[in-house]
Amino acid sequence: MATGRTHRPATRSRGIPEATVARLPLYLRALTALSERSVPTVSSEELAAAAGVNSAKLRKDFSYLGSYGTRGVGYDVEYLVYQISRELGLTQDWPVVIVGIGNLGAALANYGGFASRGFRVAALIDADPEMAGKPVAGIPVQHTDDLEKIIDDNGVSIGVIATPAGAAQQVCDRLVAAGVTSILNFAPTVLSVPDGVDVRKVDLSIELQILAFHEQRKAGEEAAETDGRRRPVAARKTPADKGPDGDVPAVMPA
Amino acid sequence: MATGRTHRPATRSRGIPEATVARLPLYLRALTALSERSVPTVSSEELAAAAGVNSAKLRKDFSYLGSYGTRGVGYDVEYLVYQISRELGLTQDWPVVIVGIGNLGAALANYGGFASRGFRVAALIDADPEMAGKPVAGIPVQHTDDLEKIIDDNGVSIGVIATPAGAAQQVCDRLVAAGVTSILNFAPTVLSVPDGVDVRKVDLSIELQILAFHEQRKAGEEAAETDGRRRPVAARKTPADKGPDGDVPAVMPA
DNA sequence: CCATCTTTGTGCACGCGTTCACAAAGACAT
DNA sequence: ATGTCTTTGTGAACGCGTGCACAAAGATGG
Numbered sequence: 001m002a003t004g005r006t007h008r009p010a011t012r013s014r015g016i017p018e019a020t021v022a023r024l025p026l027y028l029r030a031l032t033a034l035s036e037r038s039v040p041t042v043s044s045e046e047l048a049a050a051a052g053v054n055s056a057k058l059r060k061d062f063s064y065l066g067s068y069g070t071r072g073v074g075y076d077v078e079y080l081v082y083q084i085s086r087e088l089g090l091t092q093d094w095p096v097v098i099v100g101i102g103n104l105g106a107a108l109a110n111y112g113g114f115a116s117r118g119f120r121v122a123a124l125i126d127a128d129p130e131m132a133g134k135p136v137a138g139i140p141v142q143h144t145d146d147l148e149k150i151i152d153d154n155g156v157s158i159g160v161i162a163t164p165a166g167a168a169q170q171v172c173d174r175l176v177a178a179g180v181t182s183i184l185n186f187a188p189t190v191l192s193v194p195d196g197v198d199v200r201k202v203d204l205s206i207e208l209q210i211l212a213f214h215e216q217r218k219a220g221e222e223a224a225e226t227d228g229r230r231r232p233v234a235a236r237k238t239p240a241d242k243g244p245d246g247d248v249p250a251v252m253p254a
Numbered sequence: 255m256a257t258g259r260t261h262r263p264a265t266r267s268r269g270i271p272e273a274t275v276a277r278l279p280l281y282l283r284a285l286t287a288l289s290e291r292s293v294p295t296v297s298s299e300e301l302a303a304a305a306g307v308n309s310a311k312l313r314k315d316f317s318y319l320g321s322y323g324t325r326g327v328g329y330d331v332e333y334l335v336y337q338i339s340r341e342l343g344l345t346q347d348w349p350v351v352i353v354g355i356g357n358l359g360a361a362l363a364n365y366g367g368f369a370s371r372g373f374r375v376a377a378l379i380d381a382d383p384e385m386a387g388k389p390v391a392g393i394p395v396q397h398t399d400d401l402e403k404i405i406d407d408n409g410v411s412i413g414v415i416a417t418p419a420g421a422a423q424q425v426c427d428r429l430v431a432a433g434v435t436s437i438l439n440f441a442p443t444v445l446s447v448p449d450g451v452d453v454r455k456v457d458l459s460i461e462l463q464i465l466a467f468h469e470q471r472k473a474g475e476e477a478a479e480t481d482g483r484r485r486p487v488a489a490r491k492t493p494a495d496k497g498p499d500g501d502v503p504a505v506m507p508a
Numbered sequence: 509c510c511a512t513c514t515t516t517g518t519g520c521a522c523g524c525g526t527t528c529a530c531a532a533a534g535a536c537a538t
Numbered sequence: 539a540t541g542t543c544t545t546t547g548t549g550a551a552c553g554c555g556t557g558c559a560c561a562a563a564g565a566t567g568g
Contacts, residue, residue, distance in 0.1 A: 043514090059516065067516085070515085072515050
């Protein structure tokens with residue numbers, strides 16, 4: 001690919017594999033839950049189960065960060081929370097702007113998980129003059145005209161795009177020109193960005209289509225092994241072990 | 255891992271790699287755009303650029319579906335749209351239920367991309383009695399009590415969870431027990447499901463944390479090569495080639 | 509101080525996904 | 539018909555990520 005290098009050397013530069021980085025937030029969440037329950041230590045086995053991953057994988061992941069465990073005992077929860085937070089850069093404040101305050105943008109602004117860890121919604125931006133001044137999630141919406149000034153004034157380096165597909169590239173260009181170097185894109189479009197800018201994308205439609213593929217395959221297999229009957233799904237269902245499933249975490253430099 | 259097999263044999267069973275499946279929706283989107291502009295054929299190079307991937311990768315992906323191209327010419331747009339749609343199972347109707355009609359759930363219900371390709375929002379479900387009957391996106395919200403009946407009546411096999419984290423597992427269990435075999439999870443939790451059920455997860459918080467990691471690394475590198483100055487971000491920015499970036503599409507069986 | 513038991517950290521092998529590079533296939537012109 | 543030119547389809551090499559299996563480390567008890 002053309003500029004796939006955008007983030008790839010990134011990974012190698014500090015030695016932590018991209019796949020591992022993508023799992024760190026998962027571990028952090030599980031650890032935070034343990035911390036709130038005042039659990040002092042966890043074994044890799046327990047933590048792996050809570051995070052939904054293989055314990056060997058978890059240990060290997062942690063080994064990239066250093067040797068923070070104690071053999072025969074496990075990991076110190078508080079210490080690990082701190083180390084992972086630091087590694088992810090969550091010990092500092094990250095002002096974020098959301099561009100495109102429609103249904104989704106408003107939902108994102110209200111989303112609690114945003115503010116939870118170092119992320120702060122610094123501003124909401126929309127192209128509709130009607131929206132200007134209206135408060136959403138307690139924050140007044142500002143007009144796109146002031147985008148550059150807003151980015152600059154707040155020292156924003158992370159932008160979230162929740163505009164319609166048609167406006168996404170244009171918004172992206174302006175964000176990047178204004179100094180944003182990381183973008184989370186919810187618009188169903190492929191964004192072109194200069195080298196050095198990270199883009200991650202979240203696409204509901206794509207996720208559903210992938211599910212549909214597997215769903216279709218399941219229906220086909222079922223038809224093959226038993227019979228053409230397919231609708232009363234509730235009838236057929238794997239009793240199966242309810243082992244905490246979980247494969248690869250989300251990864252996707254777009 | 256425990257039940258990671260959930261979807262893995264799936265892939266092998268019909269020979270199409272999971273990574274390829276995850277990219278098919280991307281190609282489909284690009285092809286649809288071309289179709290609307292009445293473009294008859296595309297080369298792998300052009301289509302790859304539009305989808306933001308490597309052309310060799312695209313050709314290999316298509317090779318798993320069969321030989322639909324013509325050497326020296328390229329691919330027939332309409333034919334390819336049909337083939338990919340069929341492969342993804344989008345030629346049939348997929349009734350979907352959304353559980354948890356808060357800010358996010360409502361945004362999802364209003365999301366146009368949902369209905370666009372074979373997906374139809376069959377019902378909205380919420381635990382709040384106050385919501386019952388209220389129309390969201392033109393569809394009346396129904397109470398959780400009727401979940402099983404709704405799933406059964408509409409023959410739903412795909413469920414979307416947009417509830418708070420605390421309720422997610424419980425909702426998931428009920429969906430699965432009622433016959434749902436594919437789940438798209440927006441709640442920040444690891445879901446346990448029986449074998450044979452596919453779960454994909456979308457987690458805003460995780461995506462942001464991954465961006466923060468790279469952002470921090472960029473700042474660190476910058477500090478190392480030039481100086482400690484970091485704040486006036488707008489100053490430093492890669493002029494760089496604007497090559498249509500894009501690596502791997504979203505993949506993530508949870 | 510020694511033995512035993514638990515749990516980490518990792519060397520190694522395997523498989524998947526990506527990419528290169530090129531031969532084969534077909535279109536098109538002469 | 540023959541040659542040239544374009545573009546596909548794929549064999550092969552490479553690298554990353556995963557998981558096994560075990561040795562080393564340390565805790566704990568006698």
